[in-house]
Amino acid sequence: MAQWLAAQPKTIVVQPTTLCPMDCTYCYLLERHLKQEMTPQVASAVADGIGPSWEPVEVVWHGGEPLAVGLTRFVELLQPFESLRQARRVRHKVQTGGGRPITDAWCDVFEQYEIGVGVSIDGPRELNHHRVDRGGRPMFDRTIAGIETLKRRCIPFTVLAVVSQDGTGQAAQVLDFMRDLGTSWVGFNIEAKEGANSDGQTPSIDHARQFWRDTFEWCRRNNDVTVREVSNLLGFLGLTQERRDADSQHDPIPTIAWNGDVVLLSPELLGVRSVTYDDFVAGNVLEDDLSAIVQRSDELLYVQEFTNALETCKQTCEFFSFCQGAHAGDRFFEHGTFAVTETDHCRNSVQAPVLALAELLQAKGSR
Numbered sequence: 001m002a003q004w005l006a007a008q009p010k011t012i013v014v015q016p017t018t019l020c021p022m023d024c025t026y027c028y029l030l031e032r033h034l035k036q037e038m039t040p041q042v043a044s045a046v047a048d049g050i051g052p053s054w055e056p057v058e059v060v061w062h063g064g065e066p067l068a069v070g071l072t073r074f075v076e077l078l079q080p081f082e083s084l085r086q087a088r089r090v091r092h093k094v095q096t097g098g099g100r101p102i103t104d105a106w107c108d109v110f111e112q113y114e115i116g117v118g119v120s121i122d123g124p125r126e127l128n129h130h131r132v133d134r135g136g137r138p139m140f141d142r143t144i145a146g147i148e149t150l151k152r153r154c155i156p157f158t159v160l161a162v163v164s165q166d167g168t169g170q171a172a173q174v175l176d177f178m179r180d181l182g183t184s185w186v187g188f189n190i191e192a193k194e195g196a197n198s199d200g201q202t203p204s205i206d207h208a209r210q211f212w213r214d215t216f217e218w219c220r221r222n223n224d225v226t227v228r229e230v231s232n233l234l235g236f237l238g239l240t241q242e243r244r245d246a247d248s249q250h251d252p253i254p255t256i257a258w259n260g261d262v263v264l265l266s267p268e269l270l271g272v273r274s275v276t277y278d279d280f281v282a283g284n285v286l287e288d289d290l291s292a293i294v295q296r297s298d299e300l301l302y303v304q305e306f307t308n309a310l311e312t313c314k315q316t317c318e319f320f321s322f323c324q325g326a327h328a329g330d331r332f333f334e335h336g337t338f339a340v341t342e343t344d345h346c347r348n349s350v351q352a353p354v355l356a357l358a359e360l361l362q363a364k365g366s367r
């Protein structure tokens with residue numbers, strides 16, 4: 001177990017509220033219609049649980065829509081982390097879907113607490129048809145208005161974009177849009193079946209390959225936007241053979257719900273129930289120290305199954321040295337168990353980029 005899972009997280013995901021005013025058709029959050037908010041007492045317990053020996057951690061405020069908790073409560077939730085932030089042991093990030101306006105007052109908070117900002121937008125207007133409010137109205141203009149505020153205030157932002165079937169043929173248009181938007185970093189999530197999005201349409205690996213081929217080509221001609229998946233793969237190829245062959249440890253990514261419940265490995269497991277794995281909750285920070293909850297993770301069936309499956313991945317998959325086993329949650333959402341290896345997610349987001357780059361290099365070599 002110790003071989004596969006890091007004892008100290010590098011990332012903690014914190015859910016200030018379950019509520020999201022949006023109703024994106026591919027959203028995985030089951031409780032997004034409920035207004036359940038984290039109290040400062042829970043935030044204090046999270047901060048107190050960050051072990052003194054831990055390396056600096058990124059605290060990602062994710063939701064629901066994190067801004068939906070309101071500015072006053074959000075600032076209250078930040079206070080317990082202040083001594084850690086000032087000692088550079090914690091840095092904050094907020095990932096907003098644009099479901100609440102990004103105002104100057106929010107920008108003041110981002111600046112004061114040195115909060116990294118991530119925005120979710122899927123590309124040009126026509127590719128954002130999944131991103132709607134509760135009345136089914138498009139969110140695009142409201143998200144763009146928030147981004148304009150960030151730009152006016154010179155606050156840098158990253159972008160997470162979901163790539164659905166209809167976006168797989170439009171990589172260049174999406175990346176042109178991202179560059180013109182003013183971001184320098186984009187992470188692409190190929191649509192997958194997760195949580196409440198159990199009916200999601202997952203693109204085929206051939207469509208994903210086309211998307212990644214076009215993405216590599218775009219990145220070859222443009223260097224103003226870093227694409228997470230391209231950067232990860234090129235970074236891996238730049239390693240020595242010895243480091244490429246070494247196993248890396250998975251971040252347990254403790255995700256703390258509004259009420260202090262902690263799930264491990266995958267934020268998407270929050271609020272999910274299963275006959276086999278119950279509620280995935282590893283403990284509650286109001287009752288137990290976060291470090292202790294992480295340390296006894298190997299008692300959980302889903303963690304045991306995932307780490308055993310990593311061993312199988314290592315024995316059987318030719319992509320393992322780059323992949324290191326991909327995401328845990330996708331195994332469960334696609335197959336109902338963690339005791340499997342291949343998923344649509346790993347085919348489309350790990351195997352497809354590798355195959356796409358190999359095809360491009362092969363084509364270049366044969367010219």
Ligand code: SF4
Nearest residue numbers: 313317323325326346
């Ligand atoms: S690509 Fe899939 S099957 Fe291969 S190592 Fe990664 S998760 Fe396992």
